[in-house]
Amino acid sequence: EIVMTQSPATLSVSPGERATLSCRASQSVSSNLAWYQQKPGQAPRLLIYGASTRATGLPARFSGSGSGTEFTLTISSLQSEDFAVYYCQQYNNWPYTFGQGTKLEIK
Amino acid sequence: QVQLVQSGAEVKKPGASVKVSCTASGYTFTNSAMHWVRQAPGQRLEWMGWINAGIGNTRYSQKFQGRVTITRDTSASTAYMELSSLRSEDTAMYYCARESPAGADFDSWGQGTLVTVSS
Numbered sequence: 091e092i093v094m095t096q097s098p099a100t101l102s103v104s105p106g107e108r109a110t111l112s113c114r115a116s117q118s119v120s121s122n123l124a125w126y127q128q129k130p131g132q133a134p135r136l137l138i139y140g141a142s143t144r145a146t147g148l149p150a151r152f153s154g155s156g157s158g159t160e161f162t163l164t165i166s167s168l169q170s171e172d173f174a175v176y177y178c179q180q181y182n183n184w185p186y187t188f189g190q191g192t193k194l195e196i197k
Numbered sequence: 198q199v200q201l202v203q204s205g206a207e208v209k210k211p212g213a214s215v216k217v218s219c220t221a222s223g224y225t226f227t228n229s230a231m232h233w234v235r236q237a238p239g240q241r242l243e244w245m246g247w248i249n250a251g252i253g254n255t256r257y258s259q260k261f262q263g264r265v266t267i268t269r270d271t272s273a274s275t276a277y278m279e280l281s282s283l284r285s286e287d288t289a290m291y292y293c294a295r296e297s298p299a300g301a302d303f304d305s306w307g308q309g310t311l312v313t314v315s316s
Contacts, residue, residue: 124302126242133292133309134242139302177242181301185258186232188242 092116092180096189102197105168111192113161113178122182125154125163128191129174137176138163168194199223201293201307208313214281217310219293226274227251230296232303233267233278237289247296248276283314 093116103109113123121141126134136145138154141161151166165172173196178189204218219231233245246257248267255267261280269276276293291310294303 122301126303133306134294134303135306136297136302136304139297139300139304145304179242179302184256185260186244186301188244190241 092187094187094189096192100193102195104197109165111163115159118158119180119182121157123161124179126177127174199305203307203310206311209283213283215312216279217291218277219307220275231276232294234292235289285314288314
């Protein structure tokens with residue numbers, strides 16, 4: 091099973107600033123990596139797939155990069171609605187696995 | 198637009214089974230796969246299994262092999278996840294999620310079904 095590790099566990103950032111979230115896979119997942127956002131009491135929401143492709147309707151301030159084992163989600167200018175928990179997921183190998191999440195909180 | 202609507206919350210005793218439904222609309226049900234993911238309190242998301250809604254073949258996480266069964270009713274555009282031999286550690290929110298036609302990411306999610314296992 092591929093283990094996905096996210097860092098940091100919690101990230102405190104002020105509105106308007108940039109946030110950079112990291113995700114590492116225990117073995118290569120090529121570009122078969124997705125990012126999801128989850129707010130309290132809600133289901134996850136797809137943000138990025140194929141490591142760098144934005145989901146339909148996602149603002150351009152969200153961007154994804156990386157391949158193989160190292161991936162990054164960047165939010166260029168944080169808005170109030172962006173404070174949430176973010177998960178990465180690999181879908182290159184069964185079983186599909188998720189990271190433990192990064193909580194993005196207001197500084 | 199794509200919508201996945203799940204059945205309501207369940208409370209079960211240890212050793213019992215639970216069956217959660219997920220009714221799809223806004224797309225052709227048989228053209229996409231459906232996955233089931235669970236999230237225990239304070240824990241990461243955990244993939245449980247998958248069904249090809251068109252031909253009905255399934256694949257399960259080894260962790261749940263033997264306890265989980267995923268089925269579908271194409272006439273009702275509904276997928277089902279049944280988990281047996283429930284224990285307290287199975288208390289979690291259970292989600293269905295549609296596999297994207299463009300890849301294997303999950304582009305739409307149900308609202309979640311809370312399953313509580315308690316004596």
